[in-house]
Amino acid sequence: MSNMIREIYTKALLAKGMKTTLSTYKITLPNTCDSILGCWIVDHHHQAKIRDNQTYSVGSYDVYLWYSYDKNKSEVFVSKITYCDEIVPEKLDPKEINENDETISTCLQEPKCIKATVIEEKEIEVELEKIMEISVLGETMIKIEMRDDINQIDPNFIK
Numbered sequence: 001m002s003n004m005i006r007e008i009y010t011k012a013l014l015a016k017g018m019k020t021t022l023s024t025y026k027i028t029l030p031n032t033c034d035s036i037l038g039c040w041i042v043d044h045h046h047q048a049k050i051r052d053n054q055t056y057s058v059g060s061y062d063v064y065l066w067y068s069y070d071k072n073k074s075e076v077f078v079s080k081i082t083y084c085d086e087i088v089p090e091k092l093d094p095k096e097i098n099e100n101d102e103t104i105s106t107c108l109q110e111p112k113c114i115k116a117t118v119i120e121e122k123e124i125e126v127e128l129e130k131i132m133e134i135s136v137l138g139e140t141m142i143k144i145e146m147r148d149d150i151n152q153i154d155p156n157f158i159k
Contacts, residue, residue, distance in 0.1 A: 053098060065124060
């Protein structure tokens with residue numbers, strides 16, 4: 001019976017991380033705001049990046065702010081928000097993460113408005129929340145033992 005060790009190179013999940021982000025932004029309106037009638041977020045685009053062995057969720061979305069002014073008029077103001085959030089993944093493989101590894105960005109909860117407050121006549125503060133997940137895929141090695149004692153294979157192994 002001769003045993004040989006084989007090395008198989010494959011792509012596997014190296015690290016995975018998730019982060020809930022609560023962000024506050026100030027939006028300046030063209031008119032004096034009487035009240036906020038609504039706030040919603042659309043057009044969310046995101047991707048995962050690796051820089052200096054750190055993983056980031058990078059993206060943007062549009063904040064639509066519906067407000068009233070001059071006591072009887074209303075308008076929707078659109079503001080584009082960009083972000084770059086560091087997400088520290090849990091390493092599943094001892095290999096170091098680098099820029100050559102593949103990254104997958106998943107939005108577990110789309111950005112949503114938690115709170116919108118008038119802080120000055122033309123300035124609104126919005127609090128937004130989102131949950132992002134990053135997966136890092138890369139090449140890794142698996143070692144297997146090759147055996148030549150074929151007579152000892154259990155035919156019912158995969159039943």
